Amino acid sequence: MITETGLITSNRCIARNLWRLEIEVPEIAYAQSQPGQFIEILVDVTWERPLRCPMSIAGIQDNRLSIIYKTIGISTHSLATKQSGETISIIGPLGNSFSIAGAGSIPVLVAGGVGLPPLLWLHQILTKQNITHYLVIGAQTGEEHFVKTDQHKNIYLTTDDGSLGRHGTVIPVVESIIDKTNNIYIYACGPEAMLAAVQDTAFEHNIGGQLSTESYMACGFGICQGCVVKRRDFKQADHSYNLRYALVCQDGPVFNMGELYFG
Numbered sequence: 001m002i003t004e005t006g007l008i009t010s011n012r013c014i015a016r017n018l019w020r021l022e023i024e025v026p027e028i029a030y031a032q033s034q035p036g037q038f039i040e041i042l043v044d045v046t047w048e049r050p051l052r053c054p055m056s057i058a059g060i061q062d063n064r065l066s067i068i069y070k071t072i073g074i075s076t077h078s079l080a081t082k083q084s085g086e087t088i089s090i091i092g093p094l095g096n097s098f099s100i101a102g103a104g105s106i107p108v109l110v111a112g113g114v115g116l117p118p119l120l121w122l123h124q125i126l127t128k129q130n131i132t133h134y135l136v137i138g139a140q141t142g143e144e145h146f147v148k149t150d151q152h153k154n155i156y157l158t159t160d161d162g163s164l165g166r167h168g169t170v171i172p173v174v175e176s177i178i179d180k181t182n183n184i185y186i187y188a189c190g191p192e193a194m195l196a197a198v199q200d201t202a203f204e205h206n207i208g209g210q211l212s213t214e215s216y217m218a219c220g221f222g223i224c225q226g227c228v229v230k231r232r233d234f235k236q237a238d239h240s241y242n243l244r245y246a247l248v249c250q251d252g253p254v255f256n257m258g259e260l261y262f263g
């Protein structure tokens with residue numbers, strides 16, 4: 001884990017309420033970060049907002065790291081005002097990462113909303129390695145999509161309001177891929193409801209995979225104990241806190257399919 005002052009090289013709006021920020025952070029960039037890992041950004045140095053924002057790494061090129069973020073509250077709106085040339089404090093790389101499944105399996109990447117950034121990076125790596133895979137991206141509306149549908153590249157989009165791509169959630173598209181493809185392995189990141197539905201679908205078809213989850217967190221490295229999630233398979237006799245619960249920041253954010261309970 002490295003604390004570094006990053007130099008912003010680009011910060012631009014790429015879709016409705018979605019921004020891509022590029023930062024020069026040589027030490028973190030060369031720390032062999034992997035898709036799934038995240039950083040903690042101190043957006044403003046002010047006593048009113050001392051907490052950092054966790055953001056997944058969306059890609060690394062040379063000494064530059066990128067994130068894709070949605071303007072939601074006070075910190076992300078403030079982040080969107082930052083200009084190239086400004087500096088910002090970053091801690092990273094944090095958490096674990098997706099591990100590439102065994103040879104012969106076909107990765108299906110399922111992203112919902114701002115769950116896309118770590119999967120875009122995984123998609124780039126799989127593309128570079130010529131590994132056949134699918135990318136299914138869900139959003140509420142077409143204005144939130146910045147990746148284009150390309151059935152030749154197995155990229156499929158869905159929207160809740162039907163304004164772009166297939167109308168509805170990602171699940172019917174995932175089901176249709178399952179129907180025509182053997183030996184699938186799922187990687188998913190997105191809202192909890194989507195992860196729960198992906199996990200149910202995977203159970204139904206006996207498919208393995210990894211899910212990256214989000215949780216409110218203050219520190220990002222196990223001190224605050226704020227990002228607790230419940231494990232699925234604990235036994236009533238297990239009194240240990242660690243067997244019943246996991247920390248998203250340290251044990252995750254990536255968990256094996258079936259490892260977590262989505263209540």
Ligand SMILES: Cc1cc2nc3c(=O)[nH]c(=O)nc-3n(C[C@H](O)[C@H](O)[C@H](O)COP(=O)(O)OP(=O)(O)OC[C@H]3O[C@@H](n4cnc5c(N)ncnc54)[C@H](O)[C@@H]3O)c2cc1C
Pocket residue numbers: 038051052053054055056057067068069070071072073074075076077114117118213214215216217218248253
């Ligand atoms: C591991 C991880 C990876 C993430 N990756 C991304 C990403 O790639 N892109 C993206 O847009 N968002 C991502 N998020 C969510 C992002 O951290 C929140 O949207 C952001 O912190 C909201 O801050 P805010 O001040 O604008 O909003 P407010 O709602 O005003 O939040 C106030 C404070 O609450 C905390 N907080 C609020 N929402 C969340 C949240 N969902 N998760 C954790 N803490 C939160 C933060 O400490 C924040 O400073 C990720 C969250 C986690 C845990």
